[in-house]
Amino acid sequence: MKRFQKVYLEITNRCNLRCRFCPGTRREPRQLSEEEFCRILAKLRPYTNFLYFHLMGEPLCHRSLGRFLKLSQAFGFRVILTTNGTLLGRQREILLNAPALHKVNVSLHAFEANDLDIPFSEYLDGCFSFGKAAQGGPLVVYRLWNQGGADERNEEILSAMAKAFPKPWITERRGTRIADRVYLEYGEKFDWPDLSAEDGGGDLFCYGLRDQIGVLCDGTVVPCCLDHEGDIALGNLFQQSLEEILSSPRAQALYDGFSRREAVEPLCRRCGYARRFT
Secondary structure (H helix, E strand, O other), X not given: OOOOOEEXXXXXXXXXXXXXXXXXXXXXXXXXXXXXXXXXXXXXXXXXXXXXXXXXXXXXXXOOHHHHHHHHHHHOXXXXXXXXXXXXXXXXXXXXXXXXXXXXEEEHHHHHHOOOOOOHHHHHHHHHHHHHHHOOOXXXXXXXXXXXXXXXXXXXXXXXXXXXXXXOOEEEOOEEEEEOOXXXXXXXXXXXXXXXXXXXXXEOOOOEOOOEEEEOOOXXXXXXXXXXXXXXXXXXXXXOOHHHHXXXXXXXXXXXXXXXXXXXXXXXXXXXOHXXXX
């Protein structure tokens, strides 16, 4: 049994879109080199089987994506990536021929805040074409995580989806199955943690440092996938082992705090997503 169910590894913090629901980052634009990627994989290998190429940034923007998928396979990892879908056509062959790729999450709600340089219908066609081609391969999950937000075009999306993946659709535990290994997943809009937000109080539980950690593209280890600025920097994998980082006083205090259902970090006290578990 590995210690973490998943590790979020940010291979780049650069993105080709600017979405309203995403806070972005003020960090210097950066992407992992192949040498840095291998150093991190070696240090993560004893701790998890699943790598999520996501935190900030669009992973399909990375010029070494294909190479990173091959290296992940060599190290024995399964990879999940989250994309806004605009580059699926460009990276299609790389993705569909990567044995390490377990799942692709496509954030269809990325349309909310972007004037795409292609018609919206063409964007959807590209996203759905990938899902149709992937059947029998990696899982494909189309996300509409905008319930209670800018969801006014969801019916248009669902109508186009039904043409690409004819009904009946089947409701399952993981979501709505619309084809073989292709799913639709709904989610409520939530507020990302931000130190400038109002303190929501310390009565809180989170799975950060329990089933997940995040690694930013400069090697900084953070407790979860929502620490987009590295505000809870626990250490750096380019200078330390992960065991040393997880044993640090700050990491231990955070973990022990959540064991008491108490958020000891100011950022955690301002996390709208973690409130779901309270």
